[in-house]
Amino acid sequence: MTQHYRIALAGLGGVGRATASLLLARREHYRQHYGVEVRLVAACGSRAGVMDAEGLELDRLDHLEEGLTGPDFIAASQADALIEAGPSDFRTGGPGLPYLRAALTARRDAIVISKGALVHDGRALRDLAQASGSLLKLSGATAAALPTIDLLHYNLLGCRVLGIEGILNATTNFLLDAMIHRGISFAEALQEAQAAGFAESDPRNDVEGWDTACKLLILANFGLGADLGIADMAVSGIDHLGEDQLRGWRDQGLVPKLVGRLWREGEAFKASVGVQAYPASDPFALVAGKNKAVRITTDLMGEITAMGGGSEPRATAAAALKDLEHILAIRSR
Template sequence: MRVVKVAIAGLGGVGRATAELLLSRRGRYREVYATDVRLAAACGSRSGRADPDGLEASDLDALEDGRTGPDFIAASGADILIEAGPSDFRTGGPGLVYIHASLSAGLDTIVVSKGALVHSGSALRQLAKSTGATLKLSGAAASALPTIDLLEHSLKGCRVVRVEGILNATTNYLLDAMTTRGIDFHEALRQAQAGGFAEANPSNDVDGWDTAAKLVLIANFGLGADLTMEDVQVEGIGSVTMDRVQAWRADGVVPKLVGELSWPDGLLRATVGIRTYPTKDPLSQVGGKDKAIRILTEEMGETIAIASGKEPMATAAAALKDLESLLAMRAAGPSSD
């Protein structure tokens, strides 16, 4: 039976959920892919653990100080890296050093934190191409919502006319709370923070930057563009007042924070801002913490996907969807004989 060793860099909520879900699916990997998948290493910012025979879930509660960093991952003998650390699109760190080292070594790499891909996506794509590594990013590009998957597989070969995405769960919850329950922005935010799904500093979400980052990934990795964050026109929801909400309700429309890609005059345009939809439009029905994407193509018309997975499990499952894709590729290769 083939042995594949996986390392996870980043042991926050998503990283731990990914590790635990991976360990629970080892039987599936043996049965479906004839592969013994071992968690060879896992680390956070200050500590980690490695075992060539594979870690167990209990090992994640007994990490060893100082065992972290790209050199630690390389020494583990891992074949695949799952990078799930904090995301910072302004610097690319801390994930960028892990991803760069992994791709440089020719390791297939699954990225969950989008910061490095937004900051240095073009360079990382070229690096992966030069070393023959595969770079996957379902967890970074809206997690449970299939975005790049739709473009790479379901709509392959079609000419994309427009992409609209409700890509941030926090802002969708806030706007939904304001329009359906009549509470103001600050109260909706307080409730979201108390519920644990809005950050203590929610600026990246409410100012539209998280949506912009995901839009850049969809454009660059799904459509072969070369956008930067500076190319995206960004508006958030912090200025939404109850007067505006009441006006929208009077007009029979529903507001959503939407990332949009379009090609007016043949040039790619990327925007993030509030769009309003009539109640019969499917995007108006995307409530709470759900996400959605609508892709219009010349050949297949309109395709809509809506996702409502709970975090952090939804993102962990998205990362392991990428892992199964890599396992399938290996099982179909020459080494499967």
């Protein structure tokens, strides 16, 4: 008998809609590989939503009803899992935090794309998931298409991770790449990125280093069991860089990158975010444009580096649905 797995989606921006589109397109794949009938039974934005126990098609997301939103709306859908894809505010955890608290308390699995709640109240969410038996997955919140959390959870099991170094923000990597290799100004590079649609209209979280800090913190806390907060990290961005500094790096054949770094001091972890300049021979110097990279140093498997990326928002949606496949593999046993 085919099992049913019902999904509710909170957040209907670009990433949320891309996730819904890919999810619905993959339903036959889920049937064939896991014997599971996956249904999208509810979806909502900040003010309106839509629900159907028999399953929604993509066109229904264009016909939302005012007032159908919030954790109680998700609960009423009787979904087995929540995909949280709303806006992200690491300073308050909102708006995703109450959705996730309610879902995990009700023993729903959760796939998290936005970073805010994981940064703001990650320990409590981990504890809730453990207590309820819910599966909490977060690939979409940790550099999306770039494999990061999965390297820690699956590929490097049995190793002691000694340190992590990551180019985790596509916008700042594009800006630095344009400034150092094409010689254009920060303002010109930012204008290009915003016109192309991958830089935010308010880019401060990216260019000041906070987005990188959030991703690194999630990797540390959820991937390695650390207990770091944003206040524990020294964070600086790229907004302060001047032409003289850029020219100096060019003259020395160095390539600057905004990098999040995690390292051990005894049994504790330390973390920071800032600009590091790499020689041309270093793999990080080759990470161009909107690509990202992570380098993990271990005691037994040596140094593992992954780099690359995909077009947004589909790359982030695909990362979230990778998490769904991990969940289906467990729940369909």
